[in-house]
Amino acid sequence: MTVTIYDVAREAGVSMATVSRVVNNNPNVKPQTRKKVFEAIERLGYRPNAVARGLASKKTTTVGVVIPDISNSIFAEVARGIEDIANMYHYNIILCNADKKKEKEIRVINTLLEKQVDGLLFMGGVVTQDHIQAFNTSSVPIVLCGTKEEGNSFPSVDIDHEIAAFDAVNVLISQGHRNIGMISGTLEDPANGYSRYQGYKRALEEAGIPIRDNYVRVGNYRYESGIEATKYFLSLDPKPTAIFSATDEMAIGAIHTIQDHGLKVPDDVSVISVDNIRMASMVRPMLTTVAQPMYDIGAVSMRLLTKLMNKETIDNNQVILPHEVINRNSVAHV
Amino acid sequence: MTVTIYDVAREAGVSMATVSRVVNNNPNVKPQTRKKVFEAIERLGYRPNAVARGLASKKTTTVGVVIPDISNSIFAEVARGIEDIANMYHYNIILCNADKKKEKEIRVINTLLEKQVDGLLFMGGVVTQDHIQAFNTSSVPIVLCGTKEEGNSFPSVDIDHEIAAFDAVNVLISQGHRNIGMISGTLEDPANGYSRYQGYKRALEEAGIPIRDNYVRVGNYRYESGIEATKYFLSLDPKPTAIFSATDEMAIGAIHTIQDHGLKVPDDVSVISVDNIRMASMVRPMLTTVAQPMYDIGAVSMRLLTKLMNKETIDNNQVILPHEVINRNSVAHV
DNA sequence: CTGTTAGCGCATTCAT
DNA sequence: ATGAATGCGCTAACAG
Numbered sequence: 001m002t003v004t005i006y007d008v009a010r011e012a013g014v015s016m017a018t019v020s021r022v023v024n025n026n027p028n029v030k031p032q033t034r035k036k037v038f039e040a041i042e043r044l045g046y047r048p049n050a051v052a053r054g055l056a057s058k059k060t061t062t063v064g065v066v067i068p069d070i071s072n073s074i075f076a077e078v079a080r081g082i083e084d085i086a087n088m089y090h091y092n093i094i095l096c097n098a099d100k101k102k103e104k105e106i107r108v109i110n111t112l113l114e115k116q117v118d119g120l121l122f123m124g125g126v127v128t129q130d131h132i133q134a135f136n137t138s139s140v141p142i143v144l145c146g147t148k149e150e151g152n153s154f155p156s157v158d159i160d161h162e163i164a165a166f167d168a169v170n171v172l173i174s175q176g177h178r179n180i181g182m183i184s185g186t187l188e189d190p191a192n193g194y195s196r197y198q199g200y201k202r203a204l205e206e207a208g209i210p211i212r213d214n215y216v217r218v219g220n221y222r223y224e225s226g227i228e229a230t231k232y233f234l235s236l237d238p239k240p241t242a243i244f245s246a247t248d249e250m251a252i253g254a255i256h257t258i259q260d261h262g263l264k265v266p267d268d269v270s271v272i273s274v275d276n277i278r279m280a281s282m283v284r285p286m287l288t289t290v291a292q293p294m295y296d297i298g299a300v301s302m303r304l305l306t307k308l309m310n311k312e313t314i315d316n317n318q319v320i321l322p323h324e325v326i327n328r329n330s331v332a333h334v
Numbered sequence: 335m336t337v338t339i340y341d342v343a344r345e346a347g348v349s350m351a352t353v354s355r356v357v358n359n360n361p362n363v364k365p366q367t368r369k370k371v372f373e374a375i376e377r378l379g380y381r382p383n384a385v386a387r388g389l390a391s392k393k394t395t396t397v398g399v400v401i402p403d404i405s406n407s408i409f410a411e412v413a414r415g416i417e418d419i420a421n422m423y424h425y426n427i428i429l430c431n432a433d434k435k436k437e438k439e440i441r442v443i444n445t446l447l448e449k450q451v452d453g454l455l456f457m458g459g460v461v462t463q464d465h466i467q468a469f470n471t472s473s474v475p476i477v478l479c480g481t482k483e484e485g486n487s488f489p490s491v492d493i494d495h496e497i498a499a500f501d502a503v504n505v506l507i508s509q510g511h512r513n514i515g516m517i518s519g520t521l522e523d524p525a526n527g528y529s530r531y532q533g534y535k536r537a538l539e540e541a542g543i544p545i546r547d548n549y550v551r552v553g554n555y556r557y558e559s560g561i562e563a564t565k566y567f568l569s570l571d572p573k574p575t576a577i578f579s580a581t582d583e584m585a586i587g588a589i590h591t592i593q594d595h596g597l598k599v600p601d602d603v604s605v606i607s608v609d610n611i612r613m614a615s616m617v618r619p620m621l622t623t624v625a626q627p628m629y630d631i632g633a634v635s636m637r638l639l640t641k642l643m644n645k646e647t648i649d650n651n652q653v654i655l656p657h658e659v660i661n662r663n664s665v666a667h668v
Numbered sequence: 669c670t671g672t673t674a675g676c677g678c679a680t681t682c683a684t
Numbered sequence: 685a686t687g688a689a690t691g692c693g694c695t696a697a698c699a700g
Contacts, residue, residue, distance in 0.1 A: 004678085069414065355670085382693090386692070
């Protein structure tokens with residue numbers, strides 16, 4: 001039924017070792033026999049069995065990717081960066097959504113390891129002790145992608161969310177705003193939640209602006225929760241003259257809510273956020289935001305992983321990618 | 335170094351066959367010995383090697399997914415549907431972006447087959463003779479997902495793009511519009527391009543509206559090309575009173591362009607399209623569109639594939655999922 | 669219910 | 685430059 005390396009060997013009149021050599025581009029084969037083998041391969045329609053090869057060589061040229069949710073455009077963009085580089089180095093990726101759920105994350109880490117992936121890219125929520133324990137059972141390298149771990153005991157690549165938020169809030173402050181509301185993510189989320197909130201706080205503190213509890217609402221990153229938070233802000237007195245949103249999607253919700261109240265962005269209320277999703281330039285006014293290099297985060301993570309898998313020495317395995325504020329039209333002087 | 339089934343057998347004082355049985359949940363094991371084995375597994379930190387299992391059993395519990403571009407929200411949504419169902423049936427997915435490029439598609443199909451996936455989900459551009467040839471070398475089932483093939487010789491799941499477009503244009507016509515422009519995709523693309531254009535044409539024909547060449551512009555599905563096409567339409571005399579866009583993203587470009595010209599949507603120009611991406615309800619006015627059940631297309635494809643892999647008999651392997659027009663605020667009576 | 673024995677398809681020594 | 689032999693870790697008869 002299925003044609004194996006033995007069949008090719010017989011057809012070509014050589015040993016299976018020789019076939020293996022030509023298939024693996026081993027130079028120690030006479031051009032003539034190489035040709036014979038290729039012809040036999042062609043004739044028989046031979047297709048190497050990567051599973052058998054994986055068992056024999058202990059390499060699968062496959063890496064596992066744990067991602068929160070591929071249907072979220074942020075992660076999808078990261079995933080594309082990962083896959084492009086993986087492809088470039090002849091790896092394939094097994095993709096697993098884990099929704100930032102600890103149990104699910106640990107479960108897929110284990111099945112990925114069972115599948116003998118050559119490396120693991122982890123993009124998740126909090127990295128708990130249980131995660132670390134799971135990571136430590138791995139004999140293959142792991143890199144955290146858009147995620148950090150307290151002890152920095154694993155290679156990682158991400159932006160500095162605290163500074164990104166700090167920078168965002170500062171463009172507001174530099175425009176004279178002092179009543180600045182924040183739509184935060186959940187504070188349990190270390191990157192998009194907690195760190196961005198810390199950046200907000202620090203910016204205000206350094207500017208000598210007192211922090212008011214009712215100027216901070218926590219949302220769930222989605223459009224709808226941006227709407228909800230903004231409605232609340234607009235009911236306040238004094239209402240914020242500017243809103244810093246932890247994510248673009250909530251910021252867009254904010255913009256629309258402000259407009260629905262008959263106010264103007266940015267004339268009446270300025271809005272800024274962090275992410276720079278495609279949609280950010282597809283709203284009116286176009287959203288000013290600090291860009292997070294999603295694709296690069298994925299690409300650089302994967303590149304780092306290839307080095308690790310290759311046992312190359314790494315100079316810096318805690319890479320922080322630069323962010324950049326993108327000035328568009330949603331921020332104005334107060 | 336790595337602990338195998340033999341180590342567990344020795345540790346538990348049983349044969350490796352018995353260990354294999356408990357690992358595979360074979361009922362023919364005395365509860366007592368089962369317990370002993372589990373303890374040994376625990377003690378040794380044994381992790382089954384799925385590659386070895388795959389070689390021995392000729393099943394990898396892995397399916398290959400060929401997708402155009404995971405960073406495109408439409409496909410990402412489909413992918414999520416695929417992965418959820420795959421997960422449910424204990425499959426993992428190897429994800430490959432192929433950008434609708436024939437060479438790339440055929441290349442990844444082959445590497446996926448080499449990796450001994452148990453099935454293949456193909457989401458691509460045109461299905462050429464070369465594709466069919468590649469498919470035919472496969473000993474595992476293949477289902478086309480959001481893609482059709484002329485001869486219907488492969489299982490597939492999709493919506494009926496022609497009728498979806500037809501329905502969209504008809505809501506325009508039912509509102510009294512007769513000057514209807516279309517922003518099309520490339521006509522080489524059978525689904526999103528050609529079929530949707532055919533639906534547009536048929537709707538006009540059935541309504542006795544002549545088709546004018548300058549009322550049709552072909553774009554590339556992106557926001558920017560929606561803008562470009564719309565600028566052109568607005569320069570016409572008479573200009574269209576309604577625009578049908580092949581995709582939501584181009585439709586959003588249309589809306590903004592109309593607004594930037596000081597006109598109102600839908601009062602001055604109506605806009606409708608096909609897709610229903612998240613963004614559609616995040617524009618003002620919210621976009622009226624005919625929804626394509628992305629997640630379901632993925633989920634149903636994967637479910638069909640599981641049946642095929644399971645050698646179940648299929649009643650209908652050419653499934654057409656329903657679409658639905660979502661009335662929002664971008665269409666008005668002329 | 670449990671153990672023995674063969675492969676699965678290939679990479680990889682080690683000879684020659 | 686090529687071939688023979690071994691084993692990767694496991695499943696799946698088969699026997700008992």
